[in-house]
Amino acid sequence: MCATCGCGPDAKTTYYLLDKDHPGTHTHSHAPGHTHTHDHPHPAAKTVIDVEQDILSQNNLLAQRNRGYFDAKNILALNLVSSPGSGKTSLLERTLNDLKGQLDFTVIEGDQQTTNDADRIQATGTKVTQINTGKGCHLDAHMILHALKDIKPADNSVLFIENVGNLVCPAMFDLGEKERVVIISVTEGDDKPLKYPDMFHSSTLCIINKIDLLPYVPFDIEKVKANAKKVNHKLEILEVSCTTGEGLPLWYDWLKSKIEQPETCSI
Amino acid sequence: MHELSVVMGIIEIAESQAMAANAAVIDEIELDIGMLSGLEMGALDFAWNQAVKQTMLQGAFRKINRITALAKCMDCDAEFAIEKYDDACPVCGQHLIDIIKGKELRVKSLLVS
Numbered sequence: 192m193c194a195t196c197g198c199g200p201d202a203k204t205t206y207y208l209l210d211k212d213h214p215g216t217h218t219h220s221h222a223p224g225h226t227h228t229h230d231h232p233h234p235a236a237k238t239v240i241d242v243e244q245d246i247l248s249q250n251n252l253l254a255q256r257n258r259g260y261f262d263a264k265n266i267l268a269l270n271l272v273s274s275p276g277s278g279k280t281s282l283l284e285r286t287l288n289d290l291k292g293q294l295d296f297t298v299i300e301g302d303q304q305t306t307n308d309a310d311r312i313q314a315t316g317t318k319v320t321q322i323n324t325g326k327g328c329h330l331d332a333h334m335i336l337h338a339l340k341d342i343k344p345a346d347n348s349v350l351f352i353e354n355v356g357n358l359v360c361p362a363m364f365d366l367g368e369k370e371r372v373v374i375i376s377v378t379e380g381d382d383k384p385l386k387y388p389d390m391f392h393s394s395t396l397c398i399i400n401k402i403d404l405l406p407y408v409p410f411d412i413e414k415v416k417a418n419a420k421k422v423n424h425k426l427e428i429l430e431v432s433c434t435t436g437e438g439l440p441l442w443y444d445w446l447k448s449k450i451e452q453p454e455t456c457s458i
Numbered sequence: 459m460h461e462l463s464v465v466m467g468i469i470e471i472a473e474s475q476a477m478a479a480n481a482a483v484i485d486e487i488e489l490d491i492g493m494l495s496g497l498e499m500g501a502l503d504f505a506w507n508q509a510v511k512q513t514m515l516q517g518a519f520r521k522i523n524r525i526t527a528l529a530k531c532m533d534c535d536a537e538f539a540i541e542k543y544d545d546a547c548p549v550c551g552q553h554l555i556d557i558i559k560g561k562e563l564r565v566k567s568l569l570v571s
């Protein structure tokens with residue numbers, strides 16, 4: 192279960208909770224744990240075992256466990272996915288600053304190396320944990336479970352999980368999120384949804400970022416929207432610029448609309 | 459290269475099932491892999507050859523059932539085979555389709571001794 196892509200026996204996932212009051216890092220070894228068999232001295236009869244088990248079942252079970260934790264604490268968990276450089280961290284920085292005081296946020300950052308993104312998030316005053324996947328190309332539910340134990344998001348808060356920049360592998364791994372948000376920028380090709388359909392098919396919201404650059408790039412915004420809708424007709428699409436702020440109110444409205452009010456009982 | 463994670467998942471399932479059955483050897487493994495499961499078969503082969511070394515799956519015959527993807531049109535209710543998510547309904551030409559089959563990623567059975 193702990194295996195992530197390219198993970199050798201010595202590879203480790205590292206967790207950095209950026210908390211100046213309680214500095215600390217813990218690592219989690221990803222040894223494969225294979226067992227060896229021995230030869231049987233006698234010929235044994237062959238038996239068929241009907242397994243019928245989903246290969247990702249272990250990840251999916253842990254994702255459901257995360258989901259239960261989020262539900263119980265009324266945490267809105269969002270999984271942000273995109274290729275590297277689409278502006279996931281910029282969108283978060285902008286959101287965290289603009290909605291400061293309105294919503295309570297926690298961030299889990301995923302990258303192969305460095306705490307650069309977590310440092311940017313921490314500068315906004317938001318609680319953040321950085322997961323370094325080593326050679327891994329995606330976050331999985333097990334990593335989120337570990338990160339949650341460190342960061343302990345508050346009840347009724349919003350948890351942003353910024354996945355490793357990669358439009359392929361993270362599509363297969365449910366983290367327990369309520370919504371998956373795919374971000375694409377206008378400096379990429381407008382055929383991205385067709386080239387990486389799994390990610391667009393599994394997402395619920397698509398944010399087209401950097402629209403302030405539209406006059407300078409050969410990017411057909413109507414075409415990308417049509418392509419995304421062909422792959423996933425349920426996909427919602429928003430157009431924003433994290434530089435100028437254009438379109439961001441729509442993203443904030445969307446975010447607020449997904450927050451469930453805590454159920455209270457009066458006696 | 460999420461295929462390596464997938465292969466590691468297969469090894470874990472196969473070994474725990476085989477050990478639970480007190481088997482010493484896995485002779486065969488049968489997998490169901492849908493056409494829209496998101497796996498690149500070349501990458502799966504590459505990851506497989508490296509990952510099964512020193513495991514019970516080393517030397518096991520691997521049978522893969524590729525499952526054709528099926529979709530249903532939300533507009534006209536037609537059911538049809540698709541190859542890609544952006545395929546249109548062959549009857550009405552719309553893209554309002556829901557996938558009903560083809561995302562399988564399953565260990566179906568093992569032959570052990």
